[in-house]
Amino acid sequence: MMGQAQGARLIGLDWGTSSLRAYLFGDDGHKLSESSAPSGVMQLQRLIPPENPHIKTEKLFEAALGEVCDPWLEEAPDLPILACGMVGSTVGWKEAAYLQMPLSPSELGKGLTTVLRADGKPVHIVPGVSSPGIQGKTFPEIMRGEETQIAGILATRSKSDSVAPGPLLIGLPGTHSKWALVNEGRLVSFSTFVTGEMYALLTNYSVVARGANPPERLHQASFRQGLMSGRAQNGEAAGGLLSLIFSTRSKHVLGELKAEQQPDYLSGLLIGDELAGVQRIMTREKLALRAFSQIILSGEKSLCERYQLACDLSLWPRAKIIETAVEKGLWSVAREAGLVE
């Protein structure tokens, strides 16, 4: 491990609900090393005894930081540290601001919140983004972490000369999937779908689909079948999502769906319902999918590939997957904030 931090410029932290991932960046945001721990915000919160929440919180967050970064900080103790994600929420290390839309990613670097470690050195936290919503028209919305992914996607695109500056639809699949609209380089709106969490709840705890282990490879026919039902609001899908979900069980009990097909069928139902919702939101906003120069997907690779297939099966414009968006975003925000040159 010795010598890793030589020439390092920044430590970036992607600190979410269920995990902590740390990146060591050199000149120009070149990634020198990375490290991770299952020390997500919810994991740390579960370690806190109710009788003395405040002191313990800080210690737990600092210990988790040390776990992933100490080898780097021992070599280079003055490296700036920038974190994004749920670490800036009410259940995080310190509450960071929410910025309002429309928002240019360059504004993120000017809105950092700082928390001091025991040795007095700072950890900077990227602000989230919120929207109050418009009564009867749009829901209030919040994000923490995805704004940094979006900054990374836009930084990647601005380097590429061949990319048109037209409106952009960005899908960020995950526990709480976000779909964001970017126009002229600014985030203008986004919507959240609890698709990943719903899948986890149903496969872990429900009578409907518990114990149905996901197969190693995607069962494409089952996924497609679920997706098409999830996208529809008529015919057999007339009853809506609560009825669709039950079909995962009834089709299995009546021999139409094998146990190993249930997870991908259910995944298809949920992603199909999400994509239908994105399309209705587009219609509400008087936007057409073909108006977008590109659809971008960013997140865990195999999940993005699943969404890419869903876009294809839905006859959407081809979606492009950008990995490493959060790394690019952390570097980009650090540069705007003057943490690196």
Added chain:
Amino acid sequence: MMGQAQGARLIGLDWGTSSLRAYLFGDDGHKLSESSAPSGVMQLQRLIPPENPHIKTEKLFEAALGEVCDPWLEEAPDLPILACGMVGSTVGWKEAAYLQMPLSPSELGKGLTTVLRADGKPVHIVPGVSSPGIQGKTFPEIMRGEETQIAGILATRSKSDSVAPGPLLIGLPGTHSKWALVNEGRLVSFSTFVTGEMYALLTNYSVVARGANPPERLHQASFRQGLMSGRAQNGEAAGGLLSLIFSTRSKHVLGELKAEQQPDYLSGLLIGDELAGVQRIMTREKLALRAFSQIILSGEKSLCERYQLACDLSLWPRAKIIETAVEKGLWSVAREAGLVE
């Protein structure tokens, strides 16, 4: 407890996923006594060691039966026993048949499955009802237990001279809510919604609404707000149920919804989505709500009252709550089967 079983004619068991309820009936189905235990089918299954499933299952079911019925059986060992619900499923005591629709409740009594106790005396199990579904038009559907509730509702109605014999819409709210269409005394179709299970999953385990304890009294304004959003598919509700569910959290984080209002708001969202689904199914079947002489609700009382309010707020015909439907149904099926005179 002595003397309870004097003049008894039947033991009826409502044996579901999470609980076992036993009724002791006298002449004409008059209820003499009742008893219950948390020995639902899933509870018993969790006690079974994987290495020896078969023998244990029978013993566990028989022990649970003894727990609720032994005081009665000691006095009257030859009382007939009739059970309905998940006890007849693949994870129950013995798998009972599924009958097909259209179905008159009188046919249930002719399709009983029998399992013998250690002393050789029988327990009779009411068949469930299934529908294979029509590809692209309707989903496969299954019920176990609700068919007995429906038999009880129809038995109650046939005694009442003032009731018109027109088509009937029956809502059976619960873990898996069912909505059934009855015409000319026969069950013709039904649909299932995982509303109750979804509510339990979200309030017990989710990041979105976990820890939000239901208040003692319904928070009607929050329920109404959720219901109206859940029923809509446009405006702020354009994103569909997965987006609606997230609003339980975003509204809370942004100060629009207090923690104690979250459960009833979420309950409203889910029931609203269910009722919208029921209406779309009606439209698919070319039926109008006003074509029904009555809407009947049967199930746990406070839950039925919540659905009754939801029907009122949705401007549906006034729904009538029938309690004790499963008791009436068990007696009615036992009579058709010749277990009682």
